[in-house]
Amino acid sequence: MTPRPRSVEDGEIFAAMGRVIARHGPRGLTLVRVGKEAGLSPAGLVQRFGSKRGMLRAMGKAARGSADAFVAQIRAAHVTPLAMVREFVLCFAELAGTPQEMANNTMAYVELDLMDPVLRRGTQAMTLENETALSVLIEEAMAAGELQRCDASALARALMGLASGSLLGWALHRQGGAREWLARDVDTVLKPLLGPGAVEA
Secondary structure, eight states: OOOOOOSSOOOHHHHHHHHHHHOOGGOOOHHHHHHHHHOHHHHHHHHHSSSHHHHHHHHHHHHHHHHHHHHHHHTTTTOOOOOOOOOHHHHHGGGGGGHHHHHHIIIHHHHHHHHHHHHHHHHHEEEEHHHHHHHHHHHHHHHHTTTTTTOHHHHHHHHHHHHHHHHHHHHHOOOOOHHHHHHHHHHHHHGGBBBBOOOOO
16 A cells, blocks of 8 residues: 655645744744645644644754755856855845844744754754855855955855844844845945956946
8 A cells, every 4th residue: 555645745834834934933833823824734734743843843954955956046047156145145135024024034033943952953054054055156256256365164154144133134224125235234245355357236
C-alpha cells in the first residue's frame, strides 16, 4: 500500500505560516489560524508537525539554503556584482510591508529565537548562510573593480546588521517605503567603498 499524497505540501503550509506571522506575530501563530490559511485542520497539522513549536522548527529548517536560491535568482537577472550586493540586502525590506509586519517578522521572531535554543541555532545557521552568500557577491564586486578591496566577510556582516537597524528606523519614522529607506542607508555605506568600475545606483 502506498501512502496517500498530501493535499497540501509543507511549502504551502510554511507560506501560510508566513502570512499568519506577518499579521499576528509568532506569538499569535496558532494551529487554528494556520489551518484556516492553509486549508487544513488543526489536527492534521498536529499529525504532521506535532505542535506549534514543531511547525516553527520545521519552517526554520526548510528556510535553510534560501540564500543560495536567492543568489541564483538575482544572477539570472544579468545584473552587475555590485547591483547583486545591493539587491541581496534590499530583499530584506520585503519583510516590512508595513511597520506592523516588520515588528512581527523580525523583532518578535528574534525574541522567540532567543528563548528557544533549537530555533536560535536554526536562525544562527541561516544568518551565517546569508553572510557567506553576501560575502561571495562582495568578492565578485571587488574582482570587477566595482568595490575597493576590503574584508568581504566583515562588510557582509555589517550590511546584514545595517538591514536590521535600518528597517527598525523606518518602522519608527515611517517615511516612504521600507525598500527606499533601506536603499538610502545601504548606498551611504557603500559609496566610500566604490571602485573605479562602479556605476552608482
